[in-house]
Amino acid sequence: MDAKISLILAIESSCDDTACAILKNDQVLSNVVAGQEIHTQYGGVVPELASRAHQSHIVPVVDQALKKAGITKKDLTAIAFTRGPGLMGSLLVGSSFAKSLALSLDIPLIDVHHMHGHILAHFIDIGLERPQFPFLAVTISGGHTQIVKVTDYHEMEVIGTTQDDAIGEAFDKSGKMLGLGYPAGPQIDQLAKQGDPKKFPFPVPKAPGLNYSFSGFKTAVLYFIQREVKKNPNFINENLVDICASIQYTLIKILFQKVEKAVKQTGIKTVAIGGGVSANSGIREQLKSYENIGWNTFIPPFEYTTDNAAMIGISAYFKYLEGYNAGMDVTASPRIQM
Known part of the structure; x- marks a missing residue:
């Protein structure tokens, strides 16, 4: 050979x-x-x-x-x-x-x-443009939420990470509270397309620097559901798409607030996402929207x-x-x- x-x-x-x-x-x-x-x-x-x-x-x-x-x-x-x-x-x-x-x-x-x-x-040869070094990678999955500064194929520095739970777990646990099956993230994504993302406002947890925190968000969702179901036992069924849309909207807001901050701090405007949660349609749409302000964005094919x-x-x-x-x-x- x-x-x-x-x-x-x-x-x-x-x-x-x-x-x-x-x-x-x-x-x-x-x-x-x-x-x-x-x-x-x-x-x-x-x-x-x-x-x-x-x-x-x-x-x-x-x-x-x-x-x-x-x-x-x-x-x-x-x-x-x-x-x-x-x-x-x-x-x-x-x-x-x-x-x-x-x-x-x-x-x-x-x-x-x-x-x-x-x-x-992102560097698998499928005939598409690849990120140029340096770039920011946002790894989002059931076990990880990180912002990584990528200098070359082997030099990577985590500049932001979750202090507790990952965004994928926040999706899945929120879905479980709503009675959705595992994994709930893809189901929330589909249901959110039919709902009003601003119908139910959820808090955005604070974390230092470029770090994340999702445990407080899960707690807020739990208390919200318990409170509303106590007032109306059919609350979840009657408002499922709006709840899902509101959950997804807030999680995306939490995610990209820190990504925006990372771009501002590093001056790097090339951003690539990866991990299972990067299949989420709302996250993909939000990332692509930043091209309007000069970012270069990269989204992996679904199979990767x-x-x-x-x-x-x-x-x-x-x-x-x-x-x-x-x-x-x-x-x-x-x-x-x-």
């Missing part, structure tokens, strides 16, 4: 999705994801059940990714995996499989930070927003170009920092 061509098999198993992708340099040949429906009945991810499901999913998912890419494991030049952050049991399944495969093929093993993957997903292995593969690709090899002593790290 041409020395300039890399074929990287990437594995993502940080939470409840078992994913495998094959990348030829910066192009995705296959991107397979197996979800875990079992968690819906519990209203959230159960770590023990997640790790067990990964064990049953990982072999067929890897096999399918290789077949879709039209290659065999002998064609691979490196194996990549998510080192963290995430659920320890889930991470161990992916890291152990990746180590074994890399060892058996005698090829480099590349560990990837999960959030780096979300940020670098939620957890997937293609984003792990592209992050690994830039490490591979520098000759990186993690070695067999690398370990999963559920609380690894950026």
Whole structure:
């Protein structure tokens, strides 16, 4: 094989999705994801059940990714995996499989930070413009809400983060209070399109600097619902779309107040979002609106927003170009920092 061509098999198993992708340099040949429906009945991810499901999913998912890419494991030049952050049991399944495969093929093993993957997903070659360094990345998911200053493929500095809960959890927990199923975020997004976003005003929590706080918002939603339902037992059903619209409007306001502040402080007007919550239509529309005041904005394709292995593969690709090899002593790290 041409020395300039890399074929990287990437594995993502940080939470409840078992994913495998094959990348030829910066192009995705296959991107397979197996979800875990079992968690819906519990209203959230159960770590023990997640790790067990990964064990049953990982072999067929890897096999399918290789077949879709039209290659065999002998064609691979490196194996990549998510080192963290995430659920320890889930991470161990992916890291152990990746180590074994890399060892058996005698090829480099590349560990990837999960959030780096979300940020670098913008550099997958799909024929669109890519962010120019430096830029601000806003990572928004069920477990993270961060503003990151990105100087190059490997130099990233968190300049703002949540002090308690993530925005994705605020969406899901608010939806649970309304009787919506898990995950509630996408349902709120759909219902919000039919409602009045200013019908019910919710408070915007204060947090120092560029940091976030969402726990107070969840408490405010809870007390609001309890108060109104006490007065009218049918309040939720009669006002569901307006409640959802008001919740979404406020969460977007909380998010972008700090992003605006970060742009002003850094002077960087290139902003890219990533993570599962970046699929939210209201967030996407709000970000695009800033182009009217001179921002350059970047939104990932839907298939690269939620957890997937293609984003792990592209992050690994830039490490591979520098000759990186993690070695067999690398370990999963559920609380690894950026």
